[in-house]
């Protein structure tokens with residue numbers, strides 16, 4: 503559904519659960535999903551988004567079966583596909599989410615994050631908002647519904663959804679592991695792909711005799727990384743020529759305030775916000791109405 507079509511609708515008066523401030527920035531037990539196919543009512547309170555959310559079905563693929571990917575210190579399960587008919591979800595997230603291109607400084611060096619990011623959630627300490635450097639944003643109902651399904655399948659629980667958008671092959675994430683202490687020991691991280699296929703590489707941190715693990719991640723894939731995977735391996739999405747755009751959602755559990763502060767700092771940041779309008783990213787402000795944005799996107 504296009505944003506233009508959303509615009510014609512009025513916001514319901516009870517759409518009060520969510521508003522965005524101009525923000526300055528797990529060994530899992532596998533379970534069978536109890537609902538092989540679910541229809542979600544997709545209430546989605548996007549920031550400053552004064553339109554009624556669309557309603558469409560998200561169908562968990564049935565029968566759902568995961569493929570184990572096991573190597574030295576590596577413990578993963580790949581559900582391919584996790585969802586049937588993911589296209590609407592991809593389009594909706596791309597057009598509804600506020601995106602950021604975060605720039606930050608470490609040891610005097612300016613780093614430009616080479617992809618669009620955004621984040622929702624709050625750690626399990628669940629402090630008052632004033633305890634945080636940036637006000638945590640509740641997970642919108644659509645992403646919360648997806649999170650519920652991912653929790654059901656992975657047996658893990660999550661309180662954060664990190665979103666990446668790789669607009670083209672120049673966008674990437676370099677080798678890293680999601681092993682910060684604020685995730686607790688041996689965190690389970692669930693990673694969902696929507697849209698284009700991208701290469702996904704993994705390497706053992708210390709044992710150079712273990713071959714690099716190379717796969718691709720495809721539309722509607724759900725990769726669950728667990729056990730010692732984060733402690734012992736790094737993963738990356740390398741730059742590529744001529745690849746289609748891709749959204750990645752990662753589901754995680756942060757155990758303390760430090761995790762929340764870290765996630766907002768590096769996935770929202772202090773810079774401008776972008777929206778995907780009329781087929782491209784347009785720099786905007788949270789308060790700018792979508793009609794203005796559409797005009798801006800139409801400008802040459």
Ligand SMILES: O=C(O)CCC(=O)C(=O)O
Pocket residue numbers: 664666675680693702719737738739750752
């Ligand atoms: O896009 C992906 O598949 C990986 C994303 C990732 O590793 C991260 O956000 O930490």
Ligand SMILES: [Fe+2]
Pocket residue numbers: 678679680737
């Ligand atoms: Fe990661």
